[in-house]
Amino acid sequence: MEADPVKVQAPPAAGRHSPGRLLEPLLSDLSESGRKGFQFPKLDVPEVPIERLIPERFLRREDVPLPEVSERDLVKHFLRLAHLNFSVETNFYPLGSCTMKYNPKVNEEIAALAGFSKVHPCTPDPALQGILKLLFDLEELFKEILGMDAVTLQPAAGAHGELTALLIASAYHRARGSHRTKVVVPNSAHGTNPASAALAGLTVVEIESTSRGRVSLSALQRAMDKEAAVFMLTNPNTLGLFEEEVLEIASLVHEKGALMYMDGANLNALLGLFRPGDMGFDMVHVNVHKTFAIPHGSGGPGAGPVGVQAALKPFLPGPIVVREPQGAGVFRYRLASPGSDSIGRVRSFFGNVGALVRAYAYLRALGKEGLRGVSEGAILNANYLKALVRKEFPAAVDEPCLHEFVATAKEWKAKTGVRALDIAKRLLDHGFYAPTIYFPLIVEEALMVEPTETESRQTLEAFAQALAAIAREAEETPHRVQTAPHRMPVSRLDEVAAARSPNVRWRTGASS
Amino acid sequence: MDYVPITPNDRKVMLERIGVDSFEDLLSGIPPAIPRARLKLPAGLSETELLKETERLARSNATVGSHLCFLGAGAYDHLIPSVVRYVAGRGEFLTAYTPYQPEASQGTLQAMYEYQSLLCDLTGMEAANASLYDGASALAEACVLALRLTQRSKLAVSAGLHPEYRQTVETYLKRSAGAVGLIPLRGGATDLEAARGLIDDQTAAVVAQMPNAFGCLEPVEELAQRAHKAGALFIVVVNPISLGLLFPPGAYGADVVVGEGQPLGNELNFGGPYLGLFACREDLLRKIPGRIVGMTQDGHGRRGFVLTLQTREQHIRRSKATSNICTNEAMMALTACVYLAALGKEGFKEAARQNALKAHYAHDRLIRLKGIKPLFSEPFFNEFALSLPEDPELVNRKLLDAGFLGGLPLKRWDPALKTGWLVSVTESRTREEIDHFVETVWKLIR
Known part of the structure; x- marks a missing residue:
């Protein structure tokens, strides 16, 4: 049974900037001199030659060579592009570690309310009371869910949250007169962990994992010296497994004077069940675009709030939302600068408020019960799918998982030459987006599957059937799998050529 | 309201297949010493109640509609064509993620390639990435690039730079030993005389904003020359709308152009999500932070697009990456792309x-x-x-x-x-x- 996931349009002729056969011309190819997609109101102030206002040496000599396209053609162009995408709304998207859950429509409606979307960031505080109350309350919600004493909502993404948290950790150690420059991470860590550490000016030490995919306490013991500032741990880890020795890990790390940092990428497994603060973590970042149902936007935006324990609060970035009681249960909210210990600013203005408003709406809709239902659903779905595919694609560590599991295709590679990459590509032909592959690095031929709680049992069963069909195919006609996809708008693309002689923009001539 | 479709019957069927008696059995690996959460949270709301409550919060804020x-x-109230909101609201773009599987992501990839191209046309630069968080963090990334590239330790930053941008740069650089020297203004623009004393053979980059934070146009050509004479990069922060009239940074010798892309069709959103613009010279391509989309072909000679030069990135290079960027602001870049195409050359x-x-x-x-x-x-x-x-x-x-x-x-x-x-x-x-x-x-x- 093969779905026909995407209707492939007849390829139009090659364009001026588009050599070869193509699915949809480039905007620059659609351009026709004199067309326009928007009309400004007629100028109503006196018209003065621009040169009289701005000296000629500052003015451009040629117009920006932007494409000239009608509104109708623009809509056609972008809708045809849209149809070339898989998305959560059109396909099962079990991309491990990314929590591709359904994004409720009401949150979009709320974020688009003028009172949130059309607010200037420098508006005087008295005219911002609703938005500041929302942000203050959201911090409170995060504090409660995470078991932390303070939260900054500023970071724009998970990796930005990591950077912020590591800068906070450095400032904390410096304030205590201790010069610590090392960040310890397990070798199963997300790539952003070491990259954020490097950006924060810290050196990274990777430690090995046990055969059960957990942190090796003895390796950790060896790595934790006087230089160690932070131990970064994802829990549940990137294999979807709970770090059972997290309390022992925390005492070891604290004994050495270092801080426990939780990468919150996998928080969807814990909501309403367990709190990072109760597991010995001093700081944690949250990916609102994963756990809190903000649409991933083809790559962003997200937001990466960071929660910390009381001792780290003075180091949080600013500005901060302050609530002042006015008597009779009335509060006034204002934005304030943080104290002198603060790490400073990590971006302009307050934060990705549009994303934070959606997270607030999601949390209020769920409430306490709904929150636990999310994690329970995520865990149940992951374990069910793991059981359904166990025969063909066993988990790397065969234990009950939390919100995701990592299967391995190493037997298939040995037996038929079919690799995890091939299976991922063949899944696309079946109308399913691929799991995360070749991650975590400690699992051979890894397929990291995260179904999330919003998918139905029927969807999971269809996905398992597709995987079983691919397994049969790998045995019978491996070449068919190795050359997949066959039903997508394009087949495998030459990534080597793309990197060898990069073409990252069209050349309109006028500007080059 | 939750969004979980699992019925009691589903639950029974699933637990049976998993081979456990109850959901709790799935948590058996979690040590009992870790307490269960007892959250003090309000009860969940129906959609109707939620709308009522959030509408009440929204109503008490002054907007660019009410005032x-x-x-x-640094954030501007521009007209936004309806077509921009329509395209940016499409679920096929909105609910996809970073295009790791290019065969199932050609829409996003082509749109990002178009965005990169338009940004190059706008700035007169030769390469661009597929977005960073905002103007301030894009500038911080550009400064990190300059320090690494030149192996020098200082920055010379114009006092005409938006203070929040300068503060962000200072935060990013605190740990990488970059000293930030401030070039004062004379009148409203950067003082070229004072610049002389602040730019030397340890300066990695000269940073200015055009128009600057006070609105004034800057002697960018002279600043670029000073920077290059000292072997430093010239980084300029631009307001993209101004480039409809002002000469493009590529024409006055900018090496890296960053800026806030919010004016290009993005809502004010009380400060974010916004769009970090990043464009540069061709020879810096392999040093760029963040995602880059490139054109290529499939085995049948069909044109296609992929994430390219990924060996710069954190998921491959880990601590040796050019940046830690993973999630970016792709929807804001798509918005800017549609906006620029809707306005077109004349608009x-x-x-x-x-x-x-x-x-x-x-x-x-x-x-x-x-x-x-x-x-x-x-x-x-x-x-x-x-x-x-x-x-x-x-x-x-x-x-x-x-x-x-x-x-x-x-x-x-x-x-x-x-x-x-x-x-x-x-x-x-x-x-x-x-x-x-x-x-x-x-x-x-x-």
Whole structure:
């Protein structure tokens, strides 16, 4: 049974900037001199030659060579592009570690309310009371869910949250007169962990994992010296497994004077069940675009709030939302600068408020019960799918998982030459987006599957059937799998050529 | 309201297949010493209740719809064509993620390639990435690039840079030993004489903003020359709308161009999500932070797009990556792409022209009011600084009651600028609105 996931349009002729056969011309190819997609109101102030206002040496000599396209053609162009995408709304998207859950429509409606979307960031505080109350309350919600004493909502993404948290950790150690420059991470860590550490000016030490995919306490013991500032741990880890020795890990790390940092990428497994603060973590970042149902936007935006324990609060970035009681249960909210210990600013203005408003709406809709239902659903779905595919694609560590599991295709590679990459590509032909592959690095031929709680049992069963069909195919006609996809708008693309002689923009001539 | 489709029957079937008696069995690996969460949270809300509550919160904020906006300072009230919102709201773009599987992501990938191309055309640069978080963090990334590339330790930053950008750069660099030297202004623009003493063979980059935070146009050509003479990069922060009129950074020798892309069709959103613009010279391509989309072909000779030069990135290079960027602002980049294409060559020029003409009209009327003086005499684009005869915070409070968002009180940036007031006028304002604003200001200060 093969779905026909995407209707492939007849390829139009090659364009001026588009050599070869193509699915949809480039905007620059659609351009026709004199067309326009928007009309400004007629100028109503006196018209003065621009040169009289701005000296000629500052003015451009040629117009920006932007494409000239009608509104109708623009809509056609972008809708045809849209149809070339898989998305959560059109396909099962079990991309491990990314929590591709359904994004409720009401949150979009709320974020688009003028009172949130059309607010200037420098508006005087008295005219911002609703938005500041929302942000203050959201911090409170995060504090409660995470078991932390303070939260900054500023970071724009998970990796930005990591950077912020590591800068906070450095400032904390410096304030205590201790010069610590090392960040310890397990070798199963997300790539952003070491990259954020490097950006924060810290050196990274990777430690090995046990055969059960957990942190090796003895390796950790060896790595934790006087230089160690932070131990970064994802829990549940990137294999979807709970770090059972997290309390022992925390005492070891604290004994050495270092801080426990939780990468919150996998928080969807814990909501309403367990709190990072109760597991010995001093700081944690949250990916609102994963756990809190903000649409991933083809790559962003997200937001990466960071929660910390009381001792780290003075180091949080600013500005901060302050609530002042006015008597009779009335509060006034204002934005304030943080104290002198603060790490400073990590971006302009307050934060990705549009994303934070959606997270607030999601949390209020769920409430306490709904929150636990999310994690329970995520865990149940992951374990069910793991059981359904166990025969063909066993988990790397065969234990009950939390919100995701990592299967391995190493037997298939040995037996038929079919690799995890091939299976991922063949899944696309079946109308399913691929799991995360070749991650975590400690699992051979890894397929990291995260179904999330919003998918139905029927969807999971269809996905398992597709995987079983691919397994049969790998045995019978491996070449068919190795050359997949066959039903997508394009087949495998030459990534080597793309990197060898990069073409990252069209050349309109006028500007080059 | 939750969004979980698992029925009691599903649950029974699933637990059976998993081979456990209860859900709790799935948590058996979690040590009992870790307490269960007992959250103090309100009960969940239905969609109707949620809308009522959030609408109430939304209503109490002043918006650029409820008030006439003369406020800029890094975020601007521009007209947004309907088609932009429509495309950016499509679920096929909105609910996809970073295009790791290019065969199932050609829509996003082509749109990002188009965005990169448009950004290059706009800036006159040769390469661009597929977005960073915002203008301030994009500048910080550019500074990191310069320090690594030149192996030098200092930056020379114009005092005309938006203070929040400078603060962000300082935060990013605190741990990588980059000293940030401030080039003072003379009048409203960077002092070239003072720059001389601050740029030397340890300077990795000279950073300026065009137009600068006070609205003034900068001697960018001279700054670029000074930077290059010392072997430093010239990094410029641009307002993209101004490039409809102003000469492109590629023409005056910029090495890296960054900026805030919010004006390109993105909502104000109380400060984010915005769009970090990043474009540079061709030879810096392999040093760029963040995602880059490139054109290639499949085995059948069909054109396609992929994430390229990924060996720069964190998921491959880990601690050796050019940046830690993973999630970016792709939807804001798509928005900018549709916006630029909707306006087109003529429309974009018209937008910039109307900004300049309306801002100058407002400026000329305001400085004719007794007691109001221009703070600087340099040429400007759509934003200018004035000196008010009264506390600008006070004037703003009265203006708010009268239905206006007044300019930014500059003492928020620099206590010495007690009477400074930064006013922005975009194409969104009509002549009637500007006149009404000028008359109201006059009533309040006379």
